[in-house]
Amino acid sequence: MREIGHFIGGKQVAGKSGRVSNVYNPATGEVQATVALAGVEEIRAAVENAKAAQPKWAATNPQRRARVFFKFVELLNQHMDELATLLSSEHGKTVEDSKGDLIRGLEVCEFVCGIPHLQKGEFTEGAGPAIDMYSIRQPVGIGAGITPFNFPAMIPMWMFAPAIACGNAFILKPSERDPSVPIRLAELMIEAGLPAGILNVVNGDKAAVDAILTDPDIGAVTFVGSTPIARYVYGTAAMNGKRAQCFGGAKNHMIIMPDADMDQAVNALMGAGYGSAGERCMAISVAVPVGEETADRLVEKLTPKIESLRIGPYTDEKADMGPLVTKDAYNRVNGLIDRGVEQGAKLVVDGRGFKLQGYEDGYFVGGTLFDHVTPDMDIYKTEIFGPVLSVVRAKNYEEALDLPMKHEYGNGVAIYTRDGDAARDFASRINIGMIGVNVPIPVPLAYHSFGGWKASSFGDLNQHGTDSIKFWTRTKTITARWPSGIKDGAEFVMPTMK
DSSP states (O other), X not given: OEEEOEEETTEXXXXXXXXXXXXXXXXXXXXXXXXXXXXXXXXXXXXXXXXXXXXXXXXXXXXXXXXXHHHHHHHHHHTHHHHHHHHHHHHOOOHHHHHHHXXXXXXXXXXXXXXHHHTOOEEEEEEETTEEEEEEEEXXXXXXXXXXXXXXTHHHHHHHHXXXXXXXXXXXXXXXXXXXXXXXXXXXXXXXXXXXXXXXXXXXXXXXXXXXXXXXXXXXXXXXXXXXXXXXXXXXXXXXXXXXXXXXXXXXXXXXXXXXOHHHHHHHHHHHHXXXXXXXXXXXXXXXXXXXXXXXXXXXXXXXXXXXXXXXOTTOTTOSBOOOSSHHHHHHHHHHHHHHHHTTOEEEEOOTTOOOTXXXXXXXXXXXXXXXXXXTXXXXXXXXXXXXXXXXXXXXXXXXXXXXXXXXXXXXXXXXXXXXXXXXXXXXXXXXXXXXXXXXXXXXXXXXXXXXXXXXXXXXXXXXXXXXXXXXXXXXXXXXXXXXXOOSSOOOSOOOOO
16 A cells, blocks of 8 residues: 655655555545554654755745756646546546645745846935835745645645745645645756755645644744634644744635526536535525526526536546545535534435445535525634535625625625626725635735635635735835935934935
8 A cells, every 4th residue: 555754855764653544446436545643753753844045045045945946847748637637546636636735735836936127125215314225035944734634735835835935945835635646746846957955745644734833943824714713723833933824714605686697607606516526615506696586597507507517536537526535524515514504404405325336435426506695603703614505695785795795704705786886885895805706716816816715714814815925925025325425423312314
């Protein structure tokens, strides 16, 4: 059986803690590998390698750092099929979906190829009498990223690409459920010319996370996962003197106005609700049709499409979605469907009990649709992270707007309408971080920032875009005056430009 260790100091190394976790094939339920779980010793080894390598990397000029990412992007494209297949084998999502995972990460790597411009400071000549003032952006030093299972390529690249481009060393702690692709990405970074020790990948569980959060040499931490853990990581990092950005859960609504193109809205819901079996933090899990007629038309058109979803293993090129990632995820999603029925929601399409011939032990849940869901139900309040769509009927626009406004999460939201006034009002008033207007999954492109509001995000700066450059650097401001502009004698009052 394949044994997965860590990537420290530019090479793969075996685990030393003696603890391992199983890596499953979600389509069959079989164990396909074991992954080492790091303790303090392995985290410390990664930190020591990072400390040794980072000063020279920070002193490397930005143009040369950019060249590493130009080459890395080239290698990613060359190895796309290999990486996507490897990702799908551990996650369960379709190969085409895995390619999307990789490409959205690759786009951030393309963005940071502009680091010579992005990391520039500011300069003011003559800020005072014979005084010039300027700022420079310098790397934090050593950063760390803790990433979830659902995007094992994209989110690591969202984190390590800007961090490394800015001159930092980076320690990645990926999900132990699908750990192979992050290690492969680190190998390709070395092939692209990155010095050993700048990117280290250490697999593990809470013990590894706590070692990262308390290590005195790690200056910044970024996290993506559930809201309770995001709160824990953010609070613990702050108590240990680290800057942190932590992204938590979501419950993304789509408002469907009476004037919306219903076919367009239904197709959008299918992809946004059931793609990747709903295991996306930007998945649409709540549809909010405005008016009874809109709701009836929506459910009527959705039902046959959900019933005809093609579900299969990642090796099925025609599959629309695959299994959930683990047995625990499978049990949790089925349990939430049970609670929806118990609490009075109308189960229109039931995905429980789905079995695929030859894959009877796989973690498959069929597409599920609830109607007449109310805000007090668990399936509305909870992030299900599965192929379950809830329809919450709203009498009017204000009632529809009120639903996402009052929900504890504020990651993403969408509105489908032909009315520009309604769309503009919605975008202006909604208290959500990412908004789609006739766009179902409003994940911003790499040169804008990604991040939610409310309980979906902790920290002042978002992922990728210019926010990421600010997060991974510290600003120095220099005020300079040369002898020819200095008056004789001491000055005892607060200096001003008066």
